[in-house]
Amino acid sequence: MKATRVSAGVAAVLLMIGVARGAEAPAGASSCTGCHSAPSGVSAMRRLSGLPQAEIADKMIAFKSSAATATIMDRIAKGFSDEEIRAIAAWYAAQKP
Amino acid sequence: MTCSRKSRRDVLKAASAVALFPLPAIAQGRGPRVVVIGGGFAGATAARFLKRVDAKIDVTLVSDNATFIACPFSNHVVAGLRDMEAQRFGYGKVAADGVTLAFSAAQAVDTDKRSVRLADGKALPYDRLILAPGIDIDWKGLRGYDEKAAAVMPHAWKAGEQTLLLRRQLEAMEDGGKVVMSSPATLVRCPTAIYERASLIAYYLKTKKPRSKLLILDAKDTFSQRRNFQNAWKELYPTQLEWISLSQGGNVSSVEVSTRTFVTDFDNFDADVANVIPPQKAGAIAQAAGVADRTGWCPVEPISFESQLVPGIHVIGDAAMTGAMPKAAFAANAQAKVCAVAVAALLRGGKPAEPRLINTCYSFVAPDYGISFAEVFKPGNGMLVDVEGAGGSSATDAPPETRRLEAQYAEGWFKAIITEVFG
Numbered sequence: 001m002k003a004t005r006v007s008a009g010v011a012a013v014l015l016m017i018g019v020a021r022g023a024e025a026p027a028g029a030s031s032c033t034g035c036h037s038a039p040s041g042v043s044a045m046r047r048l049s050g051l052p053q054a055e056i057a058d059k060m061i062a063f064k065s066s067a068a069t070a071t072i073m074d075r076i077a078k079g080f081s082d083e084e085i086r087a088i089a090a091w092y093a094a095q096k097p
Numbered sequence: 098m099t100c101s102r103k104s105r106r107d108v109l110k111a112a113s114a115v116a117l118f119p120l121p122a123i124a125q126g127r128g129p130r131v132v133v134i135g136g137g138f139a140g141a142t143a144a145r146f147l148k149r150v151d152a153k154i155d156v157t158l159v160s161d162n163a164t165f166i167a168c169p170f171s172n173h174v175v176a177g178l179r180d181m182e183a184q185r186f187g188y189g190k191v192a193a194d195g196v197t198l199a200f201s202a203a204q205a206v207d208t209d210k211r212s213v214r215l216a217d218g219k220a221l222p223y224d225r226l227i228l229a230p231g232i233d234i235d236w237k238g239l240r241g242y243d244e245k246a247a248a249v250m251p252h253a254w255k256a257g258e259q260t261l262l263l264r265r266q267l268e269a270m271e272d273g274g275k276v277v278m279s280s281p282a283t284l285v286r287c288p289t290a291i292y293e294r295a296s297l298i299a300y301y302l303k304t305k306k307p308r309s310k311l312l313i314l315d316a317k318d319t320f321s322q323r324r325n326f327q328n329a330w331k332e333l334y335p336t337q338l339e340w341i342s343l344s345q346g347g348n349v350s351s352v353e354v355s356t357r358t359f360v361t362d363f364d365n366f367d368a369d370v371a372n373v374i375p376p377q378k379a380g381a382i383a384q385a386a387g388v389a390d391r392t393g394w395c396p397v398e399p400i401s402f403e404s405q406l407v408p409g410i411h412v413i414g415d416a417a418m419t420g421a422m423p424k425a426a427f428a429a430n431a432q433a434k435v436c437a438v439a440v441a442a443l444l445r446g447g448k449p450a451e452p453r454l455i456n457t458c459y460s461f462v463a464p465d466y467g468i469s470f471a472e473v474f475k476p477g478n479g480m481l482v483d484v485e486g487a488g489g490s491s492a493t494d495a496p497p498e499t500r501r502l503e504a505q506y507a508e509g510w511f512k513a514i515i516t517e518v519f520g
Binding site for chain 2: 025027028030031032033034035036037038039042043044045071072076077078079080084
């Protein structure tokens with residue numbers, strides 16, 4: 001049990017490192033920084049790198065279903081499946097803030 | 098026995114030397130060489146991201162000028178809402194990423210030897226070449242409109258002195274004057290910016306010269322975001338701005354510089370200030386390298402943006418013909434990042450992954466009134482196609498608060514993209 005928990009933890013850490021070091025971002029991820037790249041205070045759009053995965057993914061999925069109001073992100077979110085959104089969010093979460 | 102073993106080793110050594118010979122980069126212990134031509138949103142992004150993806154790649158960025166002048170927000174400069182200095186950016190941070198800079202015009206590409214010749218005489222060999230030359234004005238595309246004519250009837254479609262010339266002409270115009278813009282039927286850089294420019298000039302006229310008028314002579318019957326623009330024009334500029342479409346006789350067949358006249362199929366329109374949006378084509382080096390087809394633009398495949406005409410050369414940004422993606426700064430930046438990752442993969446002998454790309458175009462119809470258009474793209478049928486169900490325009494019935502927010506986000510976009518490309 002304990003060993004399982006430890007190895008799960010190790011796996012999670014390895015996964016994190018894998019995402020962080022893996023040069024290949026998931027399809028679509030590289031476009032986001034066209035708006036979401038400036039440090040806070042410089043631009044009205046938040047920098048995504050280092051934000052928690054759930055925060056990015058939940059928001060995008062809510063934009064997609066129009067559960068959250070958006071000006072433009074609803075139209076963009078509709079171009080991705082929930083799974084693709086989660087993969088992109090995980091990749092940004094693993095990047096240096 | 099010893100002798101024969103020796104000779105076998107020698108044979109192996111010789112064999113491996115032969116095997117390595119076609120890969121001089123590896124033999125000499127340095128990384129592969131990529132030359133990027135064009136220092137705009139596409140080229141500067143590609144150069145930086147190549148270094149980020151693989152620091153061992155030897156990247157040289159070739160740019161005509163040591164200072165880049167950005168087109169987005171140059172319509173604000175035309176309308177007196179922004180200082181030209183806010184449009185100028187340098188390459189210091191690009192160099193700090195390890196990119197070698199060459200400030201010279203690229204004159205020719207030897208596709209057999211894989212080498213670029215610069216105006217200063219230097220030769221730059223490459224393993225892969227990325228072309229991001231932007232647009233050139235097609236001086237043969239509109240009768241009567243040549244480089245001399247542009248000094249009287251500015252196009253201001255490449256930001257710089259032309260932008261300031263148009264602004265000075267507007268400032269010098271008497272109240273009650275007539276501004277005429279013409280818009281061609283063919284592909285242009287950032288087509289929506291034509292209507293943004295008309296909007297912001299109308300704003301200038303309304304606030305500074307209210308008896309004046311702006312006419313758009315258009316060779317098209319529709320354009321991106323037309324309903325949003327027209328609704329806003331009716332509300333904000335009912336007496337200042339008039340759009341004459343193709344079917345209303347808007348097609349300009351020639352211009353007469355001495356009288357600043359636009360000649361259409363049915364009528365002549367004399368202007369006090371004349372702004373010609375001329376026909377355009379991919380930058381000269383694309384034509385010289387043989388990657389442009391008869392349309393003047395460069396067909397590319399949709400995964401690595403490699404030319405469909407010349408292997409080893411990739412084309413990104415306004416010069417590229419990608420299918421559904423428009424010629425716009427956001428698109429150029431998005432393409433550059435995908436292209437950089439793909440080129441790095443190809444140089445490793447790998448296969449680039451299938452990409453997804455986004456484009457976002459913001460337009461101002463007034464300083465606090467923004468609208469947007471977004472699209473998501475994927476490869477399909479050998480080009481980039483729209484992902485169905487995604488993208489589209491700002492809602493036509495959006496409240497003023499949304500318009501204000503979109504204007505703020507438009508400014509945020511510019512700050513963000515400048516941070517990524519030059520910051």
